[in-house]
Amino acid sequence: MDVSPYTPELALEVRDLRMRYGSRDVLTGVTFSAHRGEVLALLGPNGAGKTTTIEILEGLRARSAGEVSVLGCDPARGDEAWRARIGVVLQSWRDHRFWRVRELLTYSARFYAPFATAKVARPWEVDELLEVVGLSESAQAKIITLSGGQRRRLDVALGIVGRPEIVFFDEPTAGFDPHARRDFHDLIHRLADFDNTTILLTTHDLDEAEKIADRILVLDEGRIVADGSADQLARQLTNSAEVRWSADGQRHVHAVREGDPAEFVRDLLIRNPNVTGLEVRRASLEDTYMALVHRVESRDPRPGSGKPRESDGQKIEEQK
Amino acid sequence: MTTTTAPDIRWTAVRAGFSRGWIETRQSFTEVANLIGHVAPAAAYVAVLVMLRGRTVPDTDFALGRMVLPSLLSMSIIFGGVSGPTTALVADREDGTLLRAKITPHGMLGYVVGKIVMFALSTLLAFIPIIVLGSLLIDNLVLDVRAGLLLALVLVAGMVSTVPIGIALGCMMKSTVQAMLVPLACALLIYPSGIFYPLSALPTWPQWVGQAFPLYWVGLGARSAMLPSEMVVAEVGQSWRTVEMCAVLGLWAALGLLLAPILLRRVAQRQSGSALAEVRQRYLSKGY
Numbered sequence: 001m002d003v004s005p006y007t008p009e010l011a012l013e014v015r016d017l018r019m020r021y022g023s024r025d026v027l028t029g030v031t032f033s034a035h036r037g038e039v040l041a042l043l044g045p046n047g048a049g050k051t052t053t054i055e056i057l058e059g060l061r062a063r064s065a066g067e068v069s070v071l072g073c074d075p076a077r078g079d080e081a082w083r084a085r086i087g088v089v090l091q092s093w094r095d096h097r098f099w100r101v102r103e104l105l106t107y108s109a110r111f112y113a114p115f116a117t118a119k120v121a122r123p124w125e126v127d128e129l130l131e132v133v134g135l136s137e138s139a140q141a142k143i144i145t146l147s148g149g150q151r152r153r154l155d156v157a158l159g160i161v162g163r164p165e166i167v168f169f170d171e172p173t174a175g176f177d178p179h180a181r182r183d184f185h186d187l188i189h190r191l192a193d194f195d196n197t198t199i200l201l202t203t204h205d206l207d208e209a210e211k212i213a214d215r216i217l218v219l220d221e222g223r224i225v226a227d228g229s230a231d232q233l234a235r236q237l238t239n240s241a242e243v244r245w246s247a248d249g250q251r252h253v254h255a256v257r258e259g260d261p262a263e264f265v266r267d268l269l270i271r272n273p274n275v276t277g278l279e280v281r282r283a284s285l286e287d288t289y290m291a292l293v294h295r296v297e298s299r300d301p302r303p304g305s306g307k308p309r310e311s312d313g314q315k316i317e318e319q320k
Numbered sequence: 321m322t323t324t325t326a327p328d329i330r331w332t333a334v335r336a337g338f339s340r341g342w343i344e345t346r347q348s349f350t351e352v353a354n355l356i357g358h359v360a361p362a363a364a365y366v367a368v369l370v371m372l373r374g375r376t377v378p379d380t381d382f383a384l385g386r387m388v389l390p391s392l393l394s395m396s397i398i399f400g401g402v403s404g405p406t407t408a409l410v411a412d413r414e415d416g417t418l419l420r421a422k423i424t425p426h427g428m429l430g431y432v433v434g435k436i437v438m439f440a441l442s443t444l445l446a447f448i449p450i451i452v453l454g455s456l457l458i459d460n461l462v463l464d465v466r467a468g469l470l471l472a473l474v475l476v477a478g479m480v481s482t483v484p485i486g487i488a489l490g491c492m493m494k495s496t497v498q499a500m501l502v503p504l505a506c507a508l509l510i511y512p513s514g515i516f517y518p519l520s521a522l523p524t525w526p527q528w529v530g531q532a533f534p535l536y537w538v539g540l541g542a543r544s545a546m547l548p549s550e551m552v553v554a555e556v557g558q559s560w561r562t563v564e565m566c567a568v569l570g571l572w573a574a575l576g577l578l579l580a581p582i583l584l585r586r587v588a589q590r591q592s593g594s595a596l597a598e599v600r601q602r603y604l605s606k607g608y
Contacts, residue, residue, distance in 0.1 A: 051594055058423070060592035080329070084425040090593040092600065095416040098347045098354070107343070110336040111424045114329040158420070170593060 010069075011036045011166050011198035012057070017066035019052050019222075026052050028222040030066070034215075036165070037196040039188060041203055041213035043289075045296040048219040050202040051091070054168050057200065058088050071165055084115035084122070087164030091171050093155050097144040101135055101154055102126060104143065105161060112162035122163050132190075133157045134183055149180045156184070160191065167191065169201035173208060185212050206289045220292060234285040244279040247272055333426035334433050341437025348442060358442070361399070362449045365392045369457045382551075385458040390542035391515035392450050397475060398535045400443035401482025402489065403503035405435060409490025409587075410499040414599045419591040428588055435487070440479055447475075462546070470545030478538040481569040484576025485534075491583035495602075506535070515539035518554040527556070534572050537565045 012034040019027040027049045034040045042050050055061040056068060059075035059082075068075055073082045096104050109123035116122040130136045133153045138146060146154065152175060160167060173181050189212070191197040203209050209216045210230045218226040218233065226236045241261040243254045245268070256264050261280050269275060283291075348354040369392075372385040412418045412431075421427035455461050486502075493499040512522060512530030519527050519536065530536045543551070544560035552558055 055592050055594065060419075060423075061594075080425040083423065088423045090416075090419075090596070092593075092597065093416050093420070094600075095412070095420050097415070098351050099343065103343060107336060107340060108420075108424060110339070111333055111426060111430060114332050115425060162425070 009036050010034070011038070011071060012040075012200065013067070013069040014053075014057070015067040017053065017056065017068060018064045019049070019056065019061075020064045026222050027063075027066075030219070030222070030224055032217055032224060032227060034198055034200065036198055037192055039192050039199045039201075039212055039214045041201055041209035041216045042219055043203055043206060043209045043216050044219035045204060045293040047296065049222045050204075050219055051170055053219065054170050054200065054202055058086070058168050059083075060088075081115065084112055084162055085165045087159040087162065087167035089155050089159035089167065089169045089172060091174065093151070097142075099143055100139075101141055101143060101146070102130065102139040105129065105154075105157055108158055109161045115162070120163055120165070123161050124163055126161075129157050129161060132187065148175045149177060152176065153180070156187070160197075163195065164197065166198040166200070169199070171203060172201055173203070173205075181208070188212050204293070206286060218289070218292075220296070230285065234288075238283045238285055238288045240288075241280060241282045243268070244277070244281070245275045246277040247274045251277075330426060330429060333429040337430040337433025338437055340430055340434030341441065344434060344438045345441040345445075348438070358446065361396060361446065365396075365450050366453055368392065369453055373457055383458055383460075385454070386461055387547070387551075388516070389450065389454045389458065389461070390546045391539055392454075393447060393471070393546075394474075394478070394513075394515055394535065394539035394542045395510070396446045396450065397443055397478035397538050398482060398506055399503065400439055400446060401479050402486040402506055404439050404442070405483055405486030406490040406493060406502040407496070407499045408435060409487055410493050410496050413490075413587060413591070414496065414596075416596050418588065419593075419596060422588045422591050428584070432487070432584070436479075436483055439483055439486075443475070443479060462548070467545045471542065474538055474541035474545060477541070477566060477569045477573075478534065481534045481538075481572035481576065484580040485572060486576075488576055488579040488583050491580070491587045509533050509535050512536070513539055514556075519556050520554065531556075531568075534569055537568050541565050 010033050012032075014033065015031050017027055017030040018025070030049070030053060032040075042053060044050050052061065056063045057070055057075055059070075059078040062076055070078070071082065071085055073079075075082075078086075099107075105126050109126055112123035127136070127139075130139050133156055135150065135153050135157065138150055141150075143151070143154065152172070156169075156172065159169070173184055176184060185208075188199055188201075192199055192214075201213075215227070215229060216233055217224050218237065226233050228236060240258070241256045243256060243261055243264060245252050254264065254268075261282075265278070265280060269278075348358065368388060369385050372383075372388060375384040376382055377384055377387055409418075418428075418431070421431040424430070451463070455463065489502055490499065493502070509530070510516065512519070512526035513533070513535040514522075514530060515535065519530055522530070540555065540560065541562070543555075544562060552560055555561075
């Protein structure tokens with residue numbers, strides 16, 4: 001990590017980003033930023049607005065309101081020189097099916113050569129890049145014959161062939177086997193650590209976000225509900241705990257929504273001397289995230305039914 | 321900082337576009353699925369020429385095949401110039417090729433250059449079987465320098481006046497199914513195009529419709545290149561009207577070159593990952 005006392009240069013800055021389709025609000029004020037060389041994971045259940053956010057940053061979608069700056073430039077007005085400095089890897093590509101792997105990579109690489117600078121040699125040397133993404137053996141293969149995982153590797157290679165300063169990945173490891181996933185994580189670290197590349201990726205997999213990201217942003221119903229490292233996230237999101245006990249032959253459960261459960265427990269023990277089998281369980285980050293995903297998935301899918309949420313974190317029903 | 325200037329950067333993209341055109345032309349001959357696109361029309365042309373062998377234009381001793389050959393050439397120009405780009409553009413939009421071009425610096429420039437090179441090359445290559453077979457099957461076919469030069473002019477004017485229109489039409493079509501309407505419309509225009517019956521033998525209104533579209537003029541140009549001068553009597557106004565041909569084709573070229581970049585920019589603006597996902601979803605649920 002950067003330990004210099006100076007604020008590292010921002011690669012990405014988003015302030016109060018809003019997006020509305022017709023009468024439906026998809027993003028309701030998203031604010032975050034990323035330093036150069038930082039790996040950011042945008043985590044959230046399906047429909048939280050991850051793809052919309054990343055497409056606005058990629059300059060592929062016009063926003064409704066808010067300020068966005070990617071490498072010091074508004075993506076809505078990004079010119080070709082700006083394009084040359086960013087990399088885009090989408091969820092699904094089916095393009096150039098009859099081309100050969102090396103052929104397409106060489107073709108794409110050509111466009112970046114004029115954008116080389118004294119600091120950044122562009123493009124990536126094609127054979128070296130094939131090696132890096134693990135496609136050397138398929139270099140002469142026709143793209144249509146690649147397996148799903150190989151195709152994703154090629155998409156990643158095409159996304160970084162211009163040695164971008166920032167790369168956007170939308171659900172990069174969907175369909176990867178564990179081995180390919182490991183390779184991808186190694187590649188992300190290599191890009192961030194050696195080339196100081198800033199990386200923003202979306203995922204709905206908490207485990208993956210914890211593994212590769214320096215910082216995780218949790219997006220829910222169009223806004224950021226938590227922002228920080230996995231540890232910080234656990235503290236921000238999981239301020240609830242469950243207290244269970246038995247008394248007079250009955251089992252009781254109490255949810256402590258906020259703050260320290262110690263106070264409730266002290267009070268309980270003083271009031272009721274018959275308490276046995278006392279359990280205090282703090283929700284893990286995983287529990288909290290699963291509850292969030294579950295709430296979203298079981299919600300009425302009517303369009304525009306996104307109701308305003310309670311403060312932050314989830315609710316646990318109190319029962320007696 | 322870089323010292324590369326803007327024109328250099330564009331030139332790089334144009335050169336990449338040439339390589340793209342070459343790669344895709346080669347693919348169109350090595351992929352079985354694409355090869356059919358070349359073989360099927362060629363086979364149809366052979367069939368026509370074989371059937372017409374030994375027959376003459378009624379009341380003359382002029383070989384019917386010799387009369388029809390320029391028509392076949394002009395059809396391959398129009399189909400290569402209009403339907404080709406239309407269907408290619410729709411397919412490339414739906415599979416993400418266009419989006420890939422958009423996220424590459426000057427990628428759209430490379431893409432368009434690539435398409436133009438590819439359609440010019442494939443149309444030129446489509447000429448070969450027609451001319452080779454024509455000279456084998458048709459007696460006293462004249463292919464001199466004048467015919468060659470005029471044919472080259474017709475080919476260039478035909479491509480310039482049709483490829484941009486084809487691209488513009490491709491931008492307007494919403495799906496591959498809609499794009500299939502374009503070759504159909506081209507086929508309908510064959511009737512008032514004068515390439516199979518002389519236009520002067522048709523009622524007045526189809527004559528006007530025919531003369532409004534490039535097919536008639538490309539056909540007229542091809543006939544002026546390959547038919548003996550006395551055949552001019554069958555044409556409207558008993559003239560090859562080369563100047564008018566250049567004017568009408570020039571107008572179509574201007575219209576296409578005006579529309580294509582605007583529509584292409586609009587289409588490119590709408591490209592995004594979620595737009596692609598929607599198309600994918602449509603295919604999964606409806607099958608087209």
